[in-house]
Amino acid sequence: MGNSISQMRTSSSSSRKSININRRHIPDDVILDILTRLPAKSVVRFRCVSRTWCSFTHDPFFASLHHARSLTRDNGSALLLSYPDPSSSSTSFSFFERKQGFRNLQISHVDQQYTHLSEIIRGILCINYRRSHRVDICNITTQETITLPRSTNIPIRSGAGVDFDIVYEPRYSFGFNSSTRDYKVLNICSITRYKLQVNPNNGLSTREVSQRTVEFEIFTIGCDRGAGSWRKIDPGYPYDQELHGLSCESVCADGVIHWRHRFFDQEILLAFDLKQEKFQIIQVPKEALEFHLMKQVKGCLVLMGHVISGYNRNKIVLWILEDRLNQIWMKENVVFPSHSPCLWPVGSFKTGLILLAQHGYADPAAWAAYYCDLETKNLCMIQVPELKSVKLPCGEAGKPSDVVLTEHAENLLSLTSNLYSSMQEEKVKQFAG
Secondary structure, rough: OOHHHHHHHHHHHHHHHHHHHHHOOOOHHHHHHOOOOOHHHHHHOOOOOOOOHHHHHHHHHHHHHHHHHHHHOOEEEEEEEEEEOOOOOOEEEEEOOOOOEEEEEOOOOOOOOOOOOOEEEEEEEEEOOOOEEEEEEEEEEOEEEOOOOOOOOOOOOOOOOOOOOEEEEEEEEEEOOOOOOOEEEEEEEEEEEEEEEEEEOOOOOEEEEEEEEEEEEEEEOOOOOOOOOOOOOOOOOOOOOOOOOEEEEEEEEEOOOEEEEEEEOOEEEEEEEOOOEEEEEEEHHHHHHHHOOOOOEOOOEEEEEEEOOOEEEEEEEEEEEEEOOOOOEEEEEOOOOOOOOOOOEEOOOOOEEEEEEOOOOOHHHHHHEEEEEEEOOOOOEEHHHHHHHOOOOOOHOOOOOOOEEEEEEEOOOOOOOOOOOOHHHHHHHHOOO
16 A cells, blocks of 8 residues: 555656646747637736746737737627716726626726827827826726827927917827837927017017927837837928818828818818828818718728718718728718617727617617628617616717727737847737638
8 A cells, every 4th residue: 555655646746747847848839829819817817927928928919919819709809988078077988898798997097187089099099188298108908008208399398388489289199000010109299489579659569470380200109119219200291381170080090090181171181101101192082071980990991970861861871991092982871771770870890890879869878889780781789788877978969979989809018018029920920810
């Protein structure tokens, strides 16, 4: 008996050593394949296993592959609702996940002083505080936040970038270039210089514009090529030194940031290529000028709107920019059954689904969310019972006002890590399919 126990102990010890040896020799490719299929919370917990795993999971290529798989993984993506909160003069965020239900998202640094939120790109949000000219970048998944260095176009002073003879008006836009995997912030800064004119009769002084200039800067996030500082660029702005009529809202599609721009009596799209760092003017079809909602659908820029006229009292019209360089647009009509509710487009999925919202005219809080498949034209309701308890603002004629429904997939990108590890991009790409 004693010999048997001793043999069992020896066998058990040998097995443990064998297991430990095998664990230490698990191929990196296998570890990568497993970790990129796990929820973000699990990956973060496993970072304490070893330095190798910690380095592995902080790699930008790992984050990119994990994000791509989150789009298709069960419960890897969620419906993100953002809307102005009148009670606090701020923006509120709420998640709806199929298994975990409805929960509010708290982003601690989004306070009452913010003036502009960018669109959410791959789970990353850009926040501009106009009074202080502070720009924050926030990863919604990890809740990591960084503050960008102050723009070199705006001198440091006690005021909010406004002097008696010089006024600085920066506009920050956010985008992502998939070919270089770079997140970039573009600063278009209008600088107006004034000169004092003194009335000799009464001694009163007035200001007159003496000069207007526009300066352009780029900040690249998550890259070691000049990371941590703004770069001045000459992007070939087509309108001399005039920013009047340029919308503050932008949409990034296929590595290009787009704005609506009204120049005198002409309305066009202004596009900025994040790779070439150059501007381009895009003409908008006359019929599409009335549609002001811009979204990205399957990598293309789309202008969309709701039409109520004649017999087509419930129709969504989409103008799709299929070829930006040749400026080719395609019009697509989506007509819903007459018995369907009055729906307004409020967002989109990367897979080609359009998000729609029904607004209750009798009860401003009675919302319902739907999605429409552009290929099949099928309309499906998103079951979010708790959505009706959220106090949403009501715009003109009872339609949604400043409410955004969008797809959110987990993104583990570290905003402070700007050096790539030894992982090769080709190794990651072989798993992407």
